[in-house]
Amino acid sequence: MMPRNLLDSFVLDAGTGKAIELYKGQILRIEQIEGAQCVDFNCFNLHDYKEYMHTGRTRTLHGLHPTKGHFMWSAPPRERALVYILEDTAQCNDVLFPRCSANLYESVYGFAAHTNCHDIQSEAQREYGLTPDDVHDSFNLFMHTGVDENGKPWIDRQKTGPGDYIDLLAIEDVLAIPNVCGADIMRTSNFSIKPVKLSIFEATADDLAAVPPLKRLPSQRTPADFKVKQIKADRALQKDPAYQPAFTNVPIRIEELTVTLTDEEYQLLRRSALTELYGSDDGAALRDIVFSWWGERFISAS
Amino acid sequence: MNEHRVTLRLNQQQLELIDRTVAQGIAPNRAALVRLALLQYSDVHQNDTSTDKPSYAGALK
Secondary structure, three states: OOOOOEEEEEOOOOOOOOEEEEEOOEEEEEEEEEOOOOOEEEEEEOOOOOOOOOOOHHHHOOOOOOOOOEEEEOOOOOOEEEEEEEEEOOOOOOOOHHHOOOHHHHHHHHOOOOOOHHHHHHHHHHHOOHHHHHHHOEEEEEOOEEEEOOEEEEEEEEOOOOOOOEEEEEOOOEEEEEEEEEOOOOHHHOOOOOOEEEEEEEEOOOHHHHOOOOOOOOOOOOOOOOOOOOOOOOOOOOOOOOOOOOOOOEEEEEOEEEEEEEHHHHHEEEEEHHHHHHHHHHHHHHHHHHHHHHHHHHHHOO | OOEEEEEEEEEEEHHHHHHHHHOOOOOOOOOHHHHHHHHHHHHHHOOOOOOOOHHHHHHHH
């Protein structure tokens, strides 16, 4: 395997997202640092934001859990492959659930402000002049989901570990926007929010050769095919040089809460602790129990 | 009787939810709420053998 040329690498802090110009033939690696962190992902055609990744089209072609060897497709009427998943060490993705939102945290948990994927996406893509209405349903990386026997979707804790990663190869020039999922009081990221590492590489010939051939069909329309060819906004995404990020509740600040347990209580903790996820970390196991309990006691199932 | 000190790492949002729950009178303080959660959760899940089955109520992203 030929070595890749690393173009950039940085850490995406908890509660934040970043709009990245990812050109055809470049690879965005999204990598776990501590593990167990969901990352929401949006992308747009860099030269025409009206074309964007569509979870519905992607779900139809690749199922609920797309992984290595699958594409991210744009919405009708374009329906082109925008991104190819070159590698996926965790194979724990979701295209069923929508992004979480401020309304979810207010209506269910009573938060006036809380990190949430919609607002993080909005804030990140604001750097390119996009509005909150332009956020689309996300490709949920590192998210453990399924559907029960009654057809209801569920989310469970995940087992991704440090160093797990997914490599996304741009098939077209895209604005790629990963964000650290803001859910810290539910199972999505095992009840915490953690930073992730992003790296951008130049694809090698081997990488490009791994992409299956793509058909080009007349039904994959472009604005040239539209009866109305113009839109009221500019199509090209221009970076705002005055952009200053202002993400909700960032920086995420960690505080320690020490609780003294009796022998009996400690035995209850050890019996209920999810050791397969948290090992000997009693604090993480107890945090999981606290917020699992909260959800069961205060959120009524619909 | 031995005492066991367990330290939870919580961010400001998680602490806000705990504090609001305390303010509702569910428990007198943060630590007491954590201990209450442990007792009640353990009671409900005492027969669980592994990761509890996800419920729809928990399926909020």
